[in-house]
Amino acid sequence: MVVQRGGMLVGLVGKTNVGKTTFFSAATLVEAERENRPFVTINPNEGIGYVRVRSACREFGVKCQPKYGWCNGHTRYVPIKLLDVAGLVKGAHRGRGLGNKFLDDLRRASVNIIVIDAAGSTDEEGNPVPPSSHDPLEDVRMVKEEFALWVVSIVKRSMSKIRGKVISGSPVDAALYEILSGLDISRGLIKEVLMDLSLEKSPESWSEEELIVFSRELLKKGKPFVVAANKIDIPEAEDNIKRLSTSLEEPVIPVSAEAELILRKAARSGLIRYEPGDSDFEIVDESSLTRAQLRVLDSIRERILKRYGTTGVQKTIETAVFDVLGMKVVFPVENESKLSDKDGNLLPDAILLPPSATVRDLAEKIHTEIAKKALYGIDVRNKRRISLDHVLKQRDIVKIVVAR
Numbered sequence: 413m414v415v416q417r418g419g420m421l422v423g424l425v426g427k428t429n430v431g432k433t434t435f436f437s438a439a440t441l442v443e444a445e446r447e448n449r450p451f452v453t454i455n456p457n458e459g460i461g462y463v464r465v466r467s468a469c470r471e472f473g474v475k476c477q478p479k480y481g482w483c484n485g486h487t488r489y490v491p492i493k494l495l496d497v498a499g500l501v502k503g504a505h506r507g508r509g510l511g512n513k514f515l516d517d518l519r520r521a522s523v524n525i526i527v528i529d530a531a532g533s534t535d536e537e538g539n540p541v542p543p544s545s546h547d548p549l550e551d552v553r554m555v556k557e558e559f560a561l562w563v564v565s566i567v568k569r570s571m572s573k574i575r576g577k578v579i580s581g582s583p584v585d586a587a588l589y590e591i592l593s594g595l596d597i598s599r600g601l602i603k604e605v606l607m608d609l610s611l612e613k614s615p616e617s618w619s620e621e622e623l624i625v626f627s628r629e630l631l632k633k634g635k636p637f638v639v640a641a642n643k644i645d646i647p648e649a650e651d652n653i654k655r656l657s658t659s660l661e662e663p664v665i666p667v668s669a670e671a672e673l674i675l676r677k678a679a680r681s682g683l684i685r686y687e688p689g690d691s692d693f694e695i696v697d698e699s700s701l702t703r704a705q706l707r708v709l710d711s712i713r714e715r716i717l718k719r720y721g722t723t724g725v726q727k728t729i730e731t732a733v734f735d736v737l738g739m740k741v742v743f744p745v746e747n748e749s750k751l752s753d754k755d756g757n758l759l760p761d762a763i764l765l766p767p768s769a770t771v772r773d774l775a776e777k778i779h780t781e782i783a784k785k786a787l788y789g790i791d792v793r794n795k796r797r798i799s800l801d802h803v804l805k806q807r808d809i810v811k812i813v814v815a816r
């Protein structure tokens with residue numbers, strides 16, 4: 413499955429041996445090495461996952477023909493990229509474990525999912541221990557701190573460059589923006605964080621504390637986190653999750669990556685009917701399953717789906733994309749009466765856009781040539797003209813009118 417140009421990237425991070433790769437495989441069906449020991453993943457895995465949106469086809473009595481992703485007649489699955497990286501341990505920014513090189517892989521991610529072992533069945537170093545032996549809250553704090561210390565190290569490494577720029581008259585936000593450009597955080601946001609913290613002086617004269625606070629704040633706004641509280645199939649996870657939800661400011665979603673992987677593989681083999689995010693599954697033919705398989709499926713239904721609603725994998729990705737980033741899906745069409753592109757494909761595109769995106773931004777996303785020639789848009793539902801500066805809403809269907 414291919415993803416549209418410039419598709420958004422969601423990162424998977426966390427302590428080593430907590431289920432990042434299992435989550436990744438469950439969401440993408442890309443096979444990758446998984447094992448119950450620290451540091452299994454070394455090179456990043458990239459694949460395509462999906463966010464769901466109520467499809468526009470049903471209200472018009474047509475059937476979507478998606479170029480990317482799929483539609484089942486009521487729900488449209490819109491592709492996003494997922495990146496699974498090496499695990500970390502405390503001190504990664506100083507080179508412990510596999511170090512922090514992989515953090516560089518995450519620079520392009522708009523949001524990161526922190527996967528934790530909510531059952532507390534792995535210790536600080538990622539070694540298996542009995543459930544409840546370790547407090548997963550510590551792991552969330554550790555990951556956030558390692559991220560912040562990584563930004564600190566980038567700033568420190570570039571201090572002479574920053575000094576040079578500030579001396580030659582460059583504002584502090586511009587100097588920082590340049591050295592942090594790889595992080596894909598806007599200059600406006602850097603400026604906002606500096607103002608919030610009243611940090612007007614040159615970074616050279618910042619205290620160690622000021623530098624770390626700046627890094628934390630910048631990440632909080634520019635690279636937000638969602639917590640996937642994994643391993644809810646282990647009973648000890650339940651109490652931990654309640655505590656995590658009240659202690660953390662990030663959303664905490666109960667997850668069983670293992671269960672989602674089992675269900676998706678069973679669905680792919682035609683053994684069950686199940687789509688990502690469903691709250692139940694249907695066995696196709698009971699006689700084609702072994703007793704062991706039936707037992708596993710039954711336990712997933714009883715211990716996870718009935719108790720938590722879903723396996724949580726899909727919900728985590730959607731919380732990250734829709735709730736935290738506020739992204740919206742817009743359906744562009746070329747023929748507003750047929751809802752098709754010029755080749756007659758119905759509702760072929762579903763484009764993810766940031767919260768403030770306008771008709772012009774949509775045009776830009778489709779093609780820079782279209783953006784150059786765009787005159788105005790048409791809101792297909794009510795056939796009204798909308799200006800290029802009009803801010804789009806979730807599930808808008810839009811035709812862009814271009815100059816000939």
Ligand SMILES: Nc1nc2c(ncn2[C@@H]2O[C@H](COP(=O)(O)OP(=O)(O)OP(=O)(O)O)[C@@H](O)[C@H]2O)c(=O)[nH]1
Binds near residue numbers: 433446452453645667
């Ligand atoms: N009980 C339970 N175990 C899980 C779940 N998800 C993953 N695991 C197990 O956790 C272990 C580690 O899984 P991985 O996906 O390799 O973990 P990782 O975080 O990618 O680990 P590294 O790449 O080594 O850092 C494996 O034994 C998985 O089977 C889950 O939902 N429940």
Ligand SMILES: [Mg+2]
Binds near residue numbers: 445452498499
């Ligand atoms: Mg892994």
